[in-house]
Amino acid sequence: MSPQHFMEMASFSFNLVGMVVCIGGLTLAHRTRHRVPGYLLAGAGFMIAASPLLYAMFAGPR
Structure with missing residues (x-):
């Protein structure tokens, strides 16, 4: 599982x-x-709450 998929699944928990x-x-x-x-x-x-969005912004597909 890629980190992007993990962050998408765990975004509600992080928020x-x-x-x-x-x-x-x-x-x-x-x-x-x-x-x-x-x-x-x-x-x-x-x-912590913004980490899924920040991850998507900085490490997402280019």
């Missing part, structure tokens, strides 16, 4: 996990003490 991580990071960022780690976690969640 779901990424959204949960992003929401958790934004919830953590509401607290003043944990603002920076919360934003970093939210950014990581966004990257």
Whole structure:
């Protein structure tokens, strides 16, 4: 199985996990003490959710 086929199959899972991580990071960022780690976690969640699209953009067929 090629990586492209795997990313197409797993895109829903990546989006779901990424959204949960992003929401958790934004919830953590509401607290003043944990603002920076919360934003970093939210950014990581966004990257997880966007990874299938980013993979298709950069490693897709030319």
